[in-house]
Amino acid sequence: MDTMADRRRVADRLPTFPWDRLAPHKATAEAHPDGAVDLSVGTPVDSVPERVREALAAASDSPGYPATYGTPQLRAAAADWLGRCHGVSADPAAVLPSLGSKEFVAWLPTLLGLGEGDTVVHPELAYPTYDVGIRMSGAAPVASDGLTALGPAPVRLVWVNSPANPTGRVLGVEHLRKVVAWARERGAVVASDECYIGLGWEGGDPVSVLHPDVCGGSHEGLIALHSLSKRSNLAGYRAAFAAGDQALVDELLAVRKHAGMIMPGPVQAAMRAALDDDDHAREQKDRYAARRTALRGALEAAGWRITHSEAGLYLWAAHPEHDAWGSVALLAEHGVLVAPGDFYGPAGAGHVRVAFTATDERVEAAAKRLRALA
Numbered sequence: 001m002d003t004m005a006d007r008r009r010v011a012d013r014l015p016t017f018p019w020d021r022l023a024p025h026k027a028t029a030e031a032h033p034d035g036a037v038d039l040s041v042g043t044p045v046d047s048v049p050e051r052v053r054e055a056l057a058a059a060s061d062s063p064g065y066p067a068t069y070g071t072p073q074l075r076a077a078a079a080d081w082l083g084r085c086h087g088v089s090a091d092p093a094a095v096l097p098s099l100g101s102k103e104f105v106a107w108l109p110t111l112l113g114l115g116e117g118d119t120v121v122h123p124e125l126a127y128p129t130y131d132v133g134i135r136m137s138g139a140a141p142v143a144s145d146g147l148t149a150l151g152p153a154p155v156r157l158v159w160v161n162s163p164a165n166p167t168g169r170v171l172g173v174e175h176l177r178k179v180v181a182w183a184r185e186r187g188a189v190v191a192s193d194e195c196y197i198g199l200g201w202e203g204g205d206p207v208s209v210l211h212p213d214v215c216g217g218s219h220e221g222l223i224a225l226h227s228l229s230k231r232s233n234l235a236g237y238r239a240a241f242a243a244g245d246q247a248l249v250d251e252l253l254a255v256r257k258h259a260g261m262i263m264p265g266p267v268q269a270a271m272r273a274a275l276d277d278d279d280h281a282r283e284q285k286d287r288y289a290a291r292r293t294a295l296r297g298a299l300e301a302a303g304w305r306i307t308h309s310e311a312g313l314y315l316w317a318a319h320p321e322h323d324a325w326g327s328v329a330l331l332a333e334h335g336v337l338v339a340p341g342d343f344y345g346p347a348g349a350g351h352v353r354v355a356f357t358a359t360d361e362r363v364e365a366a367a368k369r370l371r372a373l374a
């Protein structure tokens, strides 16, 4: 009897990991005499702020179990940051720490009890983990930017992501209001991934789904995700939180407690220190602004056209003569590695995503190589 075959393997429901397909181009880029410039993944490269490291170290004697809910000080710091920086009035009781936002994205449909027969909508071009998390739960993913032509299946959850990965697109207040109204009429939850909210470059500051102009002052049915990975270079700490509807937060907390989804105590202390300080975030944003300007100018001079990209950590670039993989190959020959747009959905097949998460020295090297292509 083959009992293995009886299991409904979660792994079988998931797509193959796309980054393996980039390996040959990575090897090409690495063969460049001056070394590769990797603008594909988008991982922070600058130091963790000193005060955050000090807070981590000061909390390192941490023998006991931390609370899944986080310390009251951490939740207060998150609520305070939402108010101070994003005009959102959140009750600290409606804040829930997560181990980075990726795990929260991946598990949210499951933790909300979704499964077979349920539909979850995510953006057409999107961070792949929305699709993965929906499939893990057994629900059906629908990749769509519009909500009007979705068919009869009950939509339980709608993901929005503004500023967006990979396009850098920002959804305005009106757009978000319509999503919230549509979802509330149907009893669907809106999960808004706002992990790039502090990185607006053009067209004004991105707005949270929890902002009163969007939600009318009520957080009912809404959950917003925030991450310290990019704002404070804390991708290695796994520091993020969700905030919004108190009933949803209570429900998720109840499950996460049982499941051991607990942020380590020293990370809670470090995250609080990061949330309490805006100076380091401003400095980091300035670094990214300079890198963005350098890469944008060099890409445009070499024939790529930038679309959206008004916020976030990426340039969304298309070349009139090359599709996504053609651009990847050409840039790799010049020692620059970027991500093909179809990693994020078929609609990205004409674009590449260029991250500006590399050191000033590597960004300057990439700009120089691009200018030579012009």
Ligand SMILES: Cc1ncc(COP(=O)(O)O)c(C=O)c1O
Binding pocket: 042, 099, 100, 101, 102, 103, 105, 127, 161, 164, 165, 193, 195, 226, 227, 228, 229, 235, 239, 240
């Ligand atoms: C749209 C989006 N959401 C969530 C994440 C996960 O970030 P983290 O788990 O580091 O908080 C990322 C990471 O790049 C992302 O691009």
